[in-house]
Amino acid sequence: MIRKALAPIAALAAVTSLFFSQGAHAESGWHLLNMRQGVTAISREIYSLHMLIFWVCVVIGIVVFSVMIWSIVTFRKSKGAVPDTTMVHNTKVEIIWTAIPVAILVAMAVPAAKTLVQIEDTRNTELTIKVTGFQWGWQYDYLENGVRFFSRLERKADAARQLGSGVDPNTIPNYLLDVDNPLVVPAGTKVRLLITAADVIHAWWVPDFGMKKDAIPGFVNEMWFNVDEDKTGIYRGQCTELCGRDHAFMPIVVDVRSKEDFQTWLKATAEAQKQAAAPQPAATAHAG
Amino acid sequence: MANTHASADADKYYVPHSSQWPIVGSIALFTLMMGAISYLNEWGGSWVFLPGVALVIFMFVGWFGTVIGENQRGLYNLHVDRSFRMGMMWFIFSEVMFFAAFFGALFYARNLAVPWLGGQGVKIFNSIELWKGFEATWPTSGPGHVGGREDGSFDVIPAFGLPAINTAILLTSSLTVTIAHHALRQGKRNILTAFLAATFLLGFLFVYLQAHEYIEAYTELGLKLSTGIYGSTFFMLTGFHGLHVTIGAIMLTIIWLRVLKGHFTPQRHFAFEAVAWYWHFVDVVWLGLFIFVYWI
Amino acid sequence: MAQHAPAAAHAHDDHHDHKPHGWRRWVFATNHKDIGTMYLVFAGIMFFVGGLMAMVIRLELFKPGMQFVDPLLFNSMTTMHALFMIFGAVMPAWTGLANWQIPMQIGAPDMALPRLNNFSFWILPFASAILLLTLLVPGGGPAGGWTLYPPLALQTADAFPMTIFAIHLMGVSSILGSINVIVTIMNMRAPGLSLLRMPLFVWSWLITAYLLIAVMPVLAGAVTMLLTDHYFGTTFFTAAGGGDPVMYQHIFWFFGHPEVYILILPAFGVVSEIIPAFARKPIFGYEAMVYAIASIAFLSFIVWAHHMFTVGMPLAGQIFFMLSTMLIAIPTGVKVFNWSATMWKSSMTFEPPMLFALAFLFLFTIGGFSGLMLAIAPADFQYHDTYFVVAHFHYVLVPGAVFSILGAVYYWLPKWTSKMYDHKLAKVHFWLSAIFVNVLFFPQHFLGLAGMPRRIPDYATQFTDWNMVSSIGAFGFGLSQLLFPYIIWKCVRSGAPAPARAWEGAHGLEWELPSPLPYHTWETPPSAAVIARGAEH
């Protein structure tokens, strides 16, 4: 009887666990079921916290739902069940089911707090970039190197996303997740972002880096990430705080390069911007 | 007086049959709000407030008039009286929470936001990247020196001038209203009328002095509603308080008139007590203001 | 008996007063049942208005690309959907149920302050009209999210003061309504009905009303500051003047978090009425249930910043709010376990109210689990402002709050109308709702974890599949709800007469009243014997 009642739940748990253990980088929609592990130590730590709390909930869920389903199946009037109307409380049981959750929560809170402490440890950063959100795009400012540019939704997607454009978004690669000028950062480096905003609140988020921070006008928020040395490549994210009409259309793209490639890029860009700035300030000609 | 007309049986809880005042009140509020909306959206001039204000006054006069009338006819037993009392208590509690929001804003701005803008704590980059040279002090109109005089400066009202006098006035008025209450309970009508009159006169005096203070703030100190966070918290807190004092003083006046008409008995005088509680509440809020806005 | 009662009740009425007829009965109402009915009908209409807006959202999100609405209109659909659902549908529905049930359940003749009661109600249609009218003014409706965060909310055009004042009015309405509830419960209980003998629905409302009076004024304060920042030059939320946009969020969520428990505590109460009735067994751990509600209410005041983990709070703040939030799982767990224990060794039948209560039990718990996941601050850095959050709160709000409202109506409708509705149809309504609500909201967990932000009218193509599933679920769920007014209408028109105690296992003073109900409820308080019979929890 118990086994019969539990069977569907066990099956459900099996299927869910299958779903949740799918590869992190599958691109087709049906497989995107779980949080990705990401490419930084912090993002992996967050992922494991997420999985831990998820499984805690699954286990508690199985226990609680089993009891409920068991009752629903067994204690039916139609089956001649007679209610035990004297069963109105039981101090021992009540203490147990208060204490067990307390223990579970404490066990959860400790690693979570540890991760928080790490996240907030901003010491020893090697590169600082100021990020300014505006309606609707991002400005990146390499503070130590004088490199500075704007980053906005890439043109083709911008045309396709207009109401009634008639363009099928599926024909556009990385629809809504591509920009004209990506942020370029070195791998294996503790990069600090100083995040602020020019007009309303925005939020800077690249899921693979595991961190999200609000960009608040008039205040500077700090956030850092350190992409694994071997995880160079393109990472995408979006603004995640409602910021008006085009909130959906201010993506974030980060181009993570090896340290050498990054230095080359930085020098070249700094040079190019200096030259462009001499006759007319082209790079800052954004109509804000 | 209540007992002389007793008609309903004593243990039956009075439920009015039907009443037009609630719907009048809803329409009044709606009209008032539409007036405010029209004004703020510049759909019309300030006259758009008039219909709403008129309706609200009409509603209050009519509704309270009805209630007073029913009371005079002895329809309310002590049970009903208790409902009124509890209702008033919880209403005052809601008012306390309204002020709490603004006090919260004051504490947050003063102890967190302004220091952060000055680069303290987790926000050290504020002073490096955004607000260079801003030093977190209180009072302040912020790193942008918003509002104030032409040059962005402003002065504040010292606690131990007019505000201290106003504190004395309100504390005294709390005392007088308590004396009036005791007099009412002992049936000493002369003391009652005199001290109640003193109470609302002190209330109006407070409002007058507060207005005086506002004028000085605006014309001489550069302290305006728009003078940064100091001006914002100062005027919103003292302004809402002043509004409550005005309302309270008006209510006291009405109660005084009702006393003159002989409306209350030593045992039954809910309206008097409600207004007295309200007055004490306004007084306590003022103490908070005096300490946290003017003094510290 | 069922035949004689109406005549008797009528004679009795006419003897005492003239029961008003026609429109006057409603507009000038002072009777708690009439006002309760108006609240419920109003809530139903608003549920459909808010639901229609949700349908616009789901239609636009059916596939990527912008198909139907401008992004700004989309944002205002999201904003107004939430405002109408919360302030227009769920809260008034609870107040309506309070109006109907509290006097009946505590043996009172009516609400304590009947005129105020009518006032609380009639403010609402006007407030909602103002909010709805924003769609017609230049610049369109409010589009900054229901949370109205500045500075974005300050960019709203003519709709701005309308939204603020609509919220003020709704706030006034619920404060007055709550004062009435508290006073009624504290002052109008039949002699002998002590606090700890009250039905749990009454208890849950007592605490809810307290929460409402504590936090609605704070919301009023917050939006007043928005208003003066916009029009009168204050700088509460502007850094240049020494203010802080995040300060608004603190004040808002000091209201906002207790608000979500305002939406769910009465649901706990309802479920605690329905389960014992259909399990034919008293509620397990009655006192623990009361204390659990009280603890949840207390904790709800100190957890607000879990909505703001990403704003850049100091570490200590993040840890504090994470821990305090996690604590709420404990009293909530106590409730879930007590409901389960009530079903243990019981004798259950599965009429429509019970089905909704059971679905509540499962699906609310799932929503609670995702809430607990959100409470883990580091993980929330990933979840925040994604569809994972949307999935969480719809699980607690739709199969949580809305299902329990539906369950409550199915439970008490036979008492209100003295007629029985079509059980078969109601069960169809239940099963369609229960299935579609999961099709609608479960995939949103996946979307959020995969990285889809909330409040966006268009999305990257890899999110297409689950969005389609969700939209199909939404249309299915929405259409299924059309059954509900039909079932009620049919019941009122031609339902079979229901006995005074409509359900075999139902206890409580409301079932001791005759059916059809007399126009005035307990004109003479119930006797000690009746109370004793009614107060078996």
Ligand code: HEA
């Ligand atoms: C009815 C409404 C309701 C309810 C009841 C809840 C309940 C809870 N909510 Fe939810 N929440 C919302 C409505 C609600 N919420 C809304 C509307 C938002 C979004 C607002 C917006 O941004 O627009 C939100 C957002 C929200 C956030 C912010 C997310 C973000 O924006 O990043 C968080 C974070 O902590 C959170 C947490 C919780 C928790 C911990 C509970 C807990 O109360 C849940 C407790 C219940 C259980 C845990 C299940 C039962 C317990 C057991 C079976 C015992 C054993 C269990 C364990 C020990 C695990 N909620």
Ligand code: HEA
């Ligand atoms: C109690 C509150 C409540 C309730 C009941 C609901 C009910 C529903 N919600 Fe809502 N929702 C919120 C509170 C609520 N929601 C909040 C607080 C937000 C956040 C807002 C913000 O970000 O600011 C939100 C946001 C929100 C979003 C995210 C929008 C965004 O981020 O841009 C979505 C998207 O799917 C959604 C969908 C739905 C759906 C499909 C329903 C369905 O359950 C509705 C079903 C009801 C009906 C459909 C009406 C009845 C039927 C008819 C009228 C017949 C016609 C039907 C058809 C044509 C099919 N809601």
Ligand code: CUA
């Ligand atoms: Cu920028 Cu959303």
Ligand SMILES: [Cu+2]
């Ligand atoms: Cu919350």
